[in-house]
Amino acid sequence: MTKMVSGVRDTGSGGSYDHFLPPSFSDGLHTRYTKSGDDYVQEFHRLLRKWRYETLTSSSSTSMISRPEFKRIVALGEKVVPLIIDEIRTTPDHVMAALVLITDTNPVPERAQGNLTEMANAWIAWYECET
Amino acid sequence: MSAKHSALDAIRERFPNLSDKAKITSPETSKYNCIAYAAGDLERWWWPDTLHMDYWPAGCPRTEAIAAFQVAFETLGYQPCANADFDLSVEKIAIFHKNNVPTHAAKQIANRVWSSKLGQSFDISHEINCLSGADEHTYGEIALFMCRLRS
Numbered sequence: 001m002t003k004m005v006s007g008v009r010d011t012g013s014g015g016s017y018d019h020f021l022p023p024s025f026s027d028g029l030h031t032r033y034t035k036s037g038d039d040y041v042q043e044f045h046r047l048l049r050k051w052r053y054e055t056l057t058s059s060s061s062t063s064m065i066s067r068p069e070f071k072r073i074v075a076l077g078e079k080v081v082p083l084i085i086d087e088i089r090t091t092p093d094h095v096m097a098a099l100v101l102i103t104d105t106n107p108v109p110e111r112a113q114g115n116l117t118e119m120a121n122a123w124i125a126w127y128e129c130e131t
Numbered sequence: 132m133s134a135k136h137s138a139l140d141a142i143r144e145r146f147p148n149l150s151d152k153a154k155i156t157s158p159e160t161s162k163y164n165c166i167a168y169a170a171g172d173l174e175r176w177w178w179p180d181t182l183h184m185d186y187w188p189a190g191c192p193r194t195e196a197i198a199a200f201q202v203a204f205e206t207l208g209y210q211p212c213a214n215a216d217f218d219l220s221v222e223k224i225a226i227f228h229k230n231n232v233p234t235h236a237a238k239q240i241a242n243r244v245w246s247s248k249l250g251q252s253f254d255i256s257h258e259i260n261c262l263s264g265a266d267e268h269t270y271g272e273i274a275l276f277m278c279r280l281r282s
Contacts, residue, residue: 020141057145057250057268059164059235061180062195093161093251100182114175114186116161 019056023049044080047073048087048095055094065097074101085127092120099123138253145268149261156246157254166200168248169224169236170207177203197274200226200233209277215259217242221278225259229271235262 023046051069058064065071073080073095081102084095096119100106107126112118138159143149166177167186178185179193179200188206192199201211209224217223217239225245227235237247240256247262248254262270 017138017141020138020144055250057142057252059166059178059248059250060195060233061176061178061182061185065180065182091161094176094184097180097182097184100184106183108184110183113184114167114177116176119184 023053040076044083061094064094074098088120092116096123146262150258153255153257155253156256159253161251165236165248169238195232197228197233204277208279212276212278222281223278225273226275227270228274235270
């Protein structure tokens with residue numbers, strides 16, 4: 001990674017523990033859901049919330065990417081790449097693995113492996129070069 | 132969840148064996164995971180993932196096997212040991228597994244007190260068996276204890 005991009009920050013819980021709750025109780029997407037051309041955006045965010053809830057206390061990235069919610073995110077394809085990039089600007093986590101699987105590339109240098117902030121910066125730099 | 136629902140209550144819902152002695156000892160962060168924490172690295176996520184996203188010590192088998200985790204900690208000077216007994220002269224870690232697949236690592240910080248990073252969540256202090264269990268979010272059973280001379 002050669003380009004540092006601002007915007008990536010570590011995020012704590014801020015004193016709220018809603019992320020420990022099953023998303024079906026903490027988001028409103030299960031009510032008044034209307035089909036539209038942007039369905040995939042809502043679907044992406046619903047899957048992401050569920051996936052983050054399920055994997056919150058897991059250390060295994062292999063287990064994380066084996067979750068059905070993660071596989072469905074990957075199956076949404078290239079159209080969710082900008083959504084993932086937006087997510088990792090503020091919450092750099094293993095949703096970045098979906099970028100590897102969707103784009104079949106990995107711009108993260110070996111020295112940055114495991115450093116989620118540096119990994120997110122590499123992906124953001126890659127995205128800004130591609131668009 | 133009520134406003135009075137504490138972080139520890141939320142953690143206890145996932146780890147029902149957690150005793151009243153357990154304490155949260157860090158802010159919540161996804162910077163590092165339990166393996167990194169046990170290894171003393173608070174900047175990286177350690178896992179032998181096949182996508183090569185995470186850090187794994189050079190030369191160690193990049194497989195999800197107890198033996199691979201043992202080799203990873205051997206690079207830090209740890210050797211297998213018999214039990215969780217406290218010995219002031221050594222640092223101890225425990226590697227957990229489910230169905231022979233590693234799930235977690237904890238490190239001993241005092242007599243009968245261990246410390247763990249819970250995935251992307253908090254560090255906690257706890258008794259050694261409090262995170263064990265077969266439920267979805269628990270970490271299975273202890274596969275291996277390792278120790279190294281305290282520097």
